[in-house]
Amino acid sequence: MRVSTHPEKIDRFIINQILGRGAQAVVYLASDPDLGRKVAIKALQLHNGQRKQENVDQLLTEARTVRRLQHNNIVTIFDIGVVDHNPFLVLEYIEDQSLQKLIKTRLKFEKVIRIMRDVLNGVSAAYEQDIIHYDTKPANILIGGDGHPKVADFGLAQLTGAKRADEEALYGTPRYMAPEYIETRQHKTVSEVFSRGLVFY
Numbered sequence: 001m002r003v004s005t006h007p008e009k010i011d012r013f014i015i016n017q018i019l020g021r022g023a024q025a026v027v028y029l030a031s032d033p034d035l036g037r038k039v040a041i042k043a044l045q046l047h048n049g050q051r052k053q054e055n056v057d058q059l060l061t062e063a064r065t066v067r068r069l070q071h072n073n074i075v076t077i078f079d080i081g082v083v084d085h086n087p088f089l090v091l092e093y094i095e096d097q098s099l100q101k102l103i104k105t106r107l108k109f110e111k112v113i114r115i116m117r118d119v120l121n122g123v124s125a126a127y128e129q130d131i132i133h134y135d136t137k138p139a140n141i142l143i144g145g146d147g148h149p150k151v152a153d154f155g156l157a158q159l160t161g162a163k164r165a166d167e168e169a170l171y172g173t174p175r176y177m178a179p180e181y182i183e184t185r186q187h188k189t190v191s192e193v194f195s196r197g198l199v200f201y
Contacts, residue, residue, distance in 0.1 A: 073122030100138035
């Protein structure tokens with residue numbers, strides 16, 4: 001049986017456990033000893049071919065832009081850094097559950113409308129800063145104890161007009177990608193409308 005291990009620390013943050021693992025990142029629950037609070041650490045794991053300094057610099061530039069987003073329906077990015085040439089984000093920790101888990105229960109239509117309204121408010125605030133999320137899906141919508149959703153995981157976010165290091169690659173979750181994005185690799189605002197329509201459905 002494979003045992004999941006994790007580092008004891010990332011920068012000053014004490015790692016408590018793994019919250020999730022994806023193709024490009026691991027998310028940890030951590031403690032901030034300076035401020036005495038729980039945080040989520042998203043450690044991006046770049047493959048050797050992606051570790052060129054310009055790629056890391058681009059990720060950090062976009063992360064700094066996303067960090068300026070302050071909205072009630074967006075998970076806050078507290079800090080960013082680099083460990084062993086891999087960037088990491090320090091995020092607000094939302095303790096309750098994701099929409100992915102919540103939709104397995106029977107939701108009243110009124111609650112569905114409230115959730116989608118708040119999600120759209122959050123992503124609209126990002127659009128106003130020329131930021132595209134790229135990976136809207138139920139797993140990236142966190143529902144706090146107060147019942148209000150927050151859009152999470154701006155790790156794939158891209159500034160409008162910016163170019164990816166690999167323009168032929170697909171970014172996001174295939175199940176929620178618009179057909180025209182899969183065909184052309186060109187991400188447009190209408191592609192995000194498609195993704196959110198699927199989430200609403």
